[in-house]
Amino acid sequence: MIIVLAILLLLGIWLAVGYNALVRGRNLIRESWSGIDVQLKRRHDLIPNLVESVKAYSSHEQKLFAEISQNRAKSIKTEGVAAKGEYENMISGQIKSLIAIAEAYPDLKAQSGFLELQRSLSEIEDQIQYARRYYNAVVRDYNIRVESFPSMIYARAFGFKRADYFEIEFATQREVVNTKFD
Numbered sequence: 001m002i003i004v005l006a007i008l009l010l011l012g013i014w015l016a017v018g019y020n021a022l023v024r025g026r027n028l029i030r031e032s033w034s035g036i037d038v039q040l041k042r043r044h045d046l047i048p049n050l051v052e053s054v055k056a057y058s059s060h061e062q063k064l065f066a067e068i069s070q071n072r073a074k075s076i077k078t079e080g081v082a083a084k085g086e087y088e089n090m091i092s093g094q095i096k097s098l099i100a101i102a103e104a105y106p107d108l109k110a111q112s113g114f115l116e117l118q119r120s121l122s123e124i125e126d127q128i129q130y131a132r133r134y135y136n137a138v139v140r141d142y143n144i145r146v147e148s149f150p151s152m153i154y155a156r157a158f159g160f161k162r163a164d165y166f167e168i169e170f171a172t173q174r175e176v177v178n179t180k181f182d
Helices: 002-055 062-077 081-103 106-110 112-147 151-157
Strands: none
Touching: 002 062, 002 081, 002 112, 002 151, 062 081, 081 106, 081 112, 106 112, 112 151
């Protein structure tokens, strides 16, 4: 009888420790996502200023300006990590187009306000990158626990599911230039 109670006690302790590890992982994911969310909000706050700066020089790009605003609004309302990543990737591509348009206007490129906006965008995207790396590392560790035996047994029983990674491309990310010497 004592052996059975000892086994049940050990099993209970094992379940409690495993459950608490899953709860800790889920909470770390939420915490690390908030770091990304703060930086995305900073980027969203910067976008209207970028659009207005370019709009002053290039009024014929109304479609691009409208698309950026629409995707920004959709991203703000979106809750899911994967869906938010899709909108943020669209926004990044549109910001790249916006910066490319600005390249055609030397006066705009030389304007200190626009240069400051570009510098701020680059800094914010660096911060998003750092937060994304941390978030994805936390998600990786959590997913390993959720999918590994034996923790997967009680993870399923208690409703713990895989978390999504956050993938994003950045507007200020430079393309690799391939140089050929003949």
